[in-house]
Amino acid sequence: MPNKKLTDVEKLAIVQEIEGGHIGINAAVRKFGFSKSTLMKWRNRYRLYGMEGLAIRTCNRSYSAELKLQAVMDYFRGELSQYQIIDKYKISSRTQLADWIKKYNGHSSLRAYNGGKTAMTKGRSTTWQERLDIVLHCLANGQDYSQAADQFKVSYQQVYGWVKKYEAGGPEALRDGRGRKKAPEELTEADQQKLAMRKLEYEVERLRAENVFLKKLQEFQRGRR
Structure with missing residues (x-):
């Protein structure tokens, strides 16, 4: 060559x-x-x-930590080819994507080139209650996995996995997998009340956020008339 x-x-x-x-x-x-x-x-x-x-580059194109992590998650989900991921996120090359995947697998930080926020690639131990809180928060906020991961200091992959488990099997699917899952009727009455209360709290939070958004949208529309 x-x-x-x-x-x-x-x-x-x-x-x-x-x-x-x-x-x-x-x-x-x-x-x-x-x-x-x-x-x-x-x-x-x-x-x-x-x-x-x-053009011949003398420095790296800047990518946010969140973009890197989302690209890596798309790769692991297997729904897009590497070239489709590159096109989706406007990544310069497959080599660049491969480097992020390697760092993720090695639990290295995915940091923006400009020294910005670092995306967590390594998860942490959590209790069943923490996992449930994180899932309900994520669902109440439009399934924003990155935001939930950042707020609760867990990995994007953990949040994504917990949400999918919850959607498939409910709260008990989030317990440590060592055998059968408890049926909903096996939850104590106190547990059921706590779960219902947390769901209600997050639903109220979601509705409040939607209300704020609608008010801002109406103000914007009035300002354009």
Whole structure:
């Protein structure tokens, strides 16, 4: 493969030849001497960022810690391909995504390049009551997993898993899995009352938040008249 570094204009000429259908990727590999992964990276950057994506960079593009974590979670859920994730979050390359996945698996911090907030990648031990509180809070706030993880100092993956368990099996599904789950009727009356009260509290919180949003929306609409 050539050692020569192309200018962004030279890269653009190659990409436009591919994008225009004048030459395929494999034929471009043979013609220009660059690897298939390199040509696909240029093409994807051009699609995402235009001419800017082909410019030679002297510093890393900035990504928030939350974006990194959401991209990694999409990868683990397996619903999107790596290229779809790259397109969704406008990530510069698969190498960049792979680095975040490696850090997550190694429980390293996913920190924004500018030194901003760090996303927790390693969970912590919790009680059943804590898990229930976190799930109800998350559901009351539009299933914002990142916000719940940040507020309760647990990992995004933990919150996501607990919510899915709760939706599938109710409160008892959040207990440590060592055998059968208790049926709802096995909860004591006091436990049932506490659970009902917490659900009510979070529902009130959700409705209050919606009310504040609607008031702001009405004020905004009046201001545009």
